[in-house]
Amino acid sequence: MHGEAERTSVMLRDLRRAGLKLTPQRIAIVRQFAEDLSHPTAQDLFERLRPAFPTMSFATVYNTLDALARAGLAGVVRLPGKRGDAARFDPNTSPHHHAVCDSCGTVLDLPAGTLAPTQAAVRKVRHAAPGFTVSAVERIYRGVCAACARQPS
Amino acid sequence: MHGEAERTSVMLRDLRRAGLKLTPQRIAIVRQFAEDLSHPTAQDLFERLRPAFPTMSFATVYNTLDALARAGLAGVVRLPGKRGDAARFDPNTSPHHHAVCDSCGTVLDLPAGTLAPTQAAVRKVRHAAPGFTVSAVERIYRGVCAACARQPS
DNA sequence: CTTGCACTTTAGAATCGTTATCGTTACCTT
DNA sequence: AAGGTAACGATAACGATTCTAAAGTGCAAG
Known part of the structure; x- marks a missing residue:
């Protein structure tokens, strides 16, 4: 720490x-x-x-x-x-994803244990894109942040 | 179809x-x-x-x-x-994620049933970013495409 | 503590992607 | 046919980023 x-x-x-x-x-x-x-x-x-x-x-x-x-x-x-x-x-x-506010554009970090793909992810990609080797999965959570929920800018 | x-x-x-x-x-x-x-x-x-x-x-x-x-x-x-x-x-x-080749930059679509957040996702975001309301979750699968796996450019 | 040189900085110009402006044209309405 | 609106083409403007050339400096070897 x-x-x-x-x-x-x-x-x-x-x-x-x-x-x-x-x-x-x-x-x-x-x-x-x-x-x-x-x-x-x-x-x-x-x-x-x-x-x-x-x-x-x-x-x-x-x-x-x-x-x-x-x-x-x-x-x-x-x-x-x-x-x-x-x-x-x-x-x-450190491994993390991002939350993005669609209203004000603020970006927040969301800690993640790992960005390594799960077995399920690997399987899904293999099915839709044969031959593609996944090494990491990034996520973007889109939505509205606390401040904008109160006062839409 | x-x-x-x-x-x-x-x-x-x-x-x-x-x-x-x-x-x-x-x-x-x-x-x-x-x-x-x-x-x-x-x-x-x-x-x-x-x-x-x-x-x-x-x-x-x-x-x-x-x-x-x-x-x-x-x-x-x-x-x-x-x-x-x-x-x-x-x-x-239609709802989908993207696979991006780190070597050549190619972008492939990966069909997804929905971009709506799962219960688990909502919970995780609520914990790390209180007050943030998630409406959609986009994923980027990073890795190497079939072509580049054979011949790195 | 000097010295030398490869690495850095600076200022400004150049480039890239994108958007705005503006005069002209196409088309729809009357 | 006249008037109005939307779209077009050419080009200028713009913001973000990179490049260039010249001057400066960290730092390792002596």
Whole structure:
């Protein structure tokens, strides 16, 4: 069980282990990102960092997030529909699914024991798509979040 | 049970029912799209139509696909990862999930009885995200397709 | 503690996918 | 035939992301 603040240092350590240099920019991005469970876009993070790092380039944010994703330290979520179809990044690396609010677009994590397919899933896929080997099953729960249920935006 | 060719006429009929005019361009787009289970992008369709309709505008393809989607006659799929993150369109309106090949990006449909959440799903979401009302559950089966299993691209 | 260099950053331009604008055309109604 | 509405084509605009070239810097070896 990790304390919240540890996510940041674990991510920094693993970034270095992946052979990447720990620049001030990367440290700042990771600090801003690692504890953020709101699935921010690159834009979101860039804007939050700008006050403290007025010279930081947009590309640096993308590059860093891309590096994190390729190192397996972050996930990428893309959703059709709502306005602004920018990629959303997710620092949560434990197995989970996503709940998406059709009204406001909020994305929530839903912990899952595993993403490995069940026997039944493997059987079903084999039947409908012979030769396709399933390695993971992601789920998107669509619906309306608590806030929007009260006040539809 | 529909014959293949009927998808086209059903889609045209429903397009008109939705209050849209059946122009030659729309008819051509629907003819190209309705039987296509490969989840084409707007670009794909545009390029296939260009030989026969050299004057057709790119915007017309987008507008028509958008109209189809808003009329509930087509779905939109977006996937993180692979090259080119263009929206893919899906003429299949019966409940189904998607299998995505991590190697070549191919998307296959997997028929599902319903997308309605099971009791267990509702319970799990209620526990992890109190107040969130689930209306549908989409699944993405990730893995490797038959072709790529033989010859990784 | 220096030094060197491969890796990074920056700023801005370029590219990609998509949407909006606008003048023109097609068609339906009267 | 006139007027109105919807759709079209061409192209500009737009947001998101990637690329480029030049200048800067972490960090491992000395």
